[in-house]
Amino acid sequence: MKCIIKSSLSALFLLLILSCLIISLKITPADLQKTRIDLNSVFTDFIFSFLRVTIIALVAWVAAIFLGKLLHSILWLKILFLPAINFIRHISPFAWLPFALIWFGLGETPAAFIMFTALFFPALILTAEIFDHILPEYSEEAYICGASAWQRFVFVELPLLKIEFINLFRILWGLGWTTVIAVEMLGVNQGLGYRLLDFRYLIQYDNMIVYLIIMGTTGIIPCFAYPGDRIEDDGDGYGILHLFFLDDNDYGSFHSAPPHGLNNGSTFEYAAMRIYFGEGPGDSDENELPVSLVQVKNYPNPFNPVTTVRFDIQSAGNVSIDIFNVKGQKVRTLVNDTFDAGTHEVIWNGTNDNGNEVPSGVYFYNTKFGKYSTSKKMILMK
Numbered sequence: 589m590k591c592i593i594k595s596s597l598s599a600l601f602l603l604l605i606l607s608c609l610i611i612s613l614k615i616t617p618a619d620l621q622k623t624r625i626d627l628n629s630v631f632t633d634f635i636f637s638f639l640r641v642t643i644i645a646l647v648a649w650v651a652a653i654f655l656g657k658l659l660h661s662i663l664w665l666k667i668l669f670l671p672a673i674n675f676i677r678h679i680s681p682f683a684w685l686p687f688a689l690i691w692f693g694l695g696e697t698p699a700a701f702i703m704f705t706a707l708f709f710p711a712l713i714l715t716a717e718i719f720d721h722i723l724p725e726y727s728e729e730a731y732i733c734g735a736s737a738w739q740r741f742v743f744v745e746l747p748l749l750k751i752e753f754i755n756l757f758r759i760l761w762g763l764g765w766t767t768v769i770a771v772e773m774l775g776v777n778q779g780l781g782y783r784l785l786d787f788r789y790l791i792q793y794d795n796m797i798v799y800l801i802i803m804g805t806t807g808i809i810p811c812f813a814y815p816g817d818r819i820e821d822d823g824d825g826y827g828i829l830h831l832f833f834l835d836d837n838d839y840g841s842f843h844s845a846p847p848h849g850l851n852n853g854s855t856f857e858y859a860a861m862r863i864y865f866g867e868g869p870g871d872s873d874e875n876e877l878p879v880s881l882v883q884v885k886n887y888p889n890p891f892n893p894v895t896t897v898r899f900d901i902q903s904a905g906n907v908s909i910d911i912f913n914v915k916g917q918k919v920r921t922l923v924n925d926t927f928d929a930g931t932h933e934v935i936w937n938g939t940n941d942n943g944n945e946v947p948s949g950v951y952f953y954n955t956k957f958g959k960y961s962t963s964k965k966m967i968l969m970k
Contacts, residue, residue, distance in 0.1 A: 606801070613793040625798055629783070634802060637780040640771065641764035644700055648707035649757045656715025657741060666716070677709035681770040694775025702774070706767045707760050714759075718752045719745065728890070728967060729950050765803060884955045886936075890967035893938050897922065900931045901957060908956045911936065919946055922953065938968055 688698035772781035908924040
């Protein structure tokens with residue numbers, strides 16, 4: 589119900605904006621009734637503009653991701669090029685028109701140059717900042733497991749940042765539509781921006797409104813195409829999870845994996861789940877180890893070949909520390925004894941309960957003090 593109300597209010601607000609535009613151009617209802625639009629021209633213009641914006645936005649997006657990663661990873665590149673990038677990205681697309689004409693002449697090449705310049709440099713700055721969102725632990729764990737820099741980029745960083753990068757493309761695609769008029773001033777003979785300029789010169793404001801509606805409606809489309817793992821807030825502790833999936837009659841999808849699934853008429857389906865996120869019986873942290881009772885840490889971390897686990901307890905009691913690998917298998921019981929109040933230390937030399945050395949990787953040490961427990965991570969690097 590709330591979604592319907594929000595959509596209705598959004599539609600009313602859009603109608604209000606459209607009405608203001610029509611009134612400001614002194615267009616009467618009679619003028620709108622007399623408007624004659626060639627649907628073939630509209631379709632052709634839309635396709636040309638759509639392809640220009642989509643292709644250039646896609647190229648700028650991919651280039652920004654790869655080069656943004658370089659700027660994020662190589663400090664001297666960032667220091668060297670960041671001032672120039674900021675300089676270029678603040679220049680209006682219209683300011684590039686004479687340069688594009690001198691360098692490339694008329695046609696699609698200067699149009700592509702101006703749109704790419706308007707989209708790429710802001711995306712490059714945003715991408716370099718997006719990579720800062722990754723916690724260093726993820727890259728460290730992948731490095732410990734033997735992943736190369738390229739593998740960490742493809743299999744760790746890109747999946748972790750998929751939401752940010754999808755939203756970045758939505759922004760670029762929308763920004764591309766704002767440059768269409770400047771781009772299509774450079775000798776192209778088809779496109780929404782090109783046609784809008786013609787209507788302006790011919791004072792055909794009623795036709796201009798129709799093309800503006802088409803451009804604006806196209807810009808709304810990405811607002812409804814967002815990743816399914818984004819939860820929509822529905823108020824009162826509830827969230828809505830939107831899902832798209834293939835409804836197969838057999839295990840495996842023929843559409844996504846033809847060698848393994850059967851072509852038995854699977855269909856693309858949509859569903860939404862309303863989930864309550866309020867506090868429940870399982871939300872309490874009553875078994876979490878209170879900081880006031882005990883403090884635990886190990887140093888160094890990462891380590892090779894030994895690390896010291898230090899724990900500080902406020903009262904006497906039994907303390908046990910068990911070490912587990914990433915599969916959840918217990919590797920070593922480091923200590924299980926009664927200790928007086930105060931600070932204590934135990935050393936782990938990277939061996940299991942049988943005295944054999946364990947491989948490099950991520951390990952977790954679980955500390956129990958009475959009925960409380962806590963787990964922390966440590967990394968063994970050889």
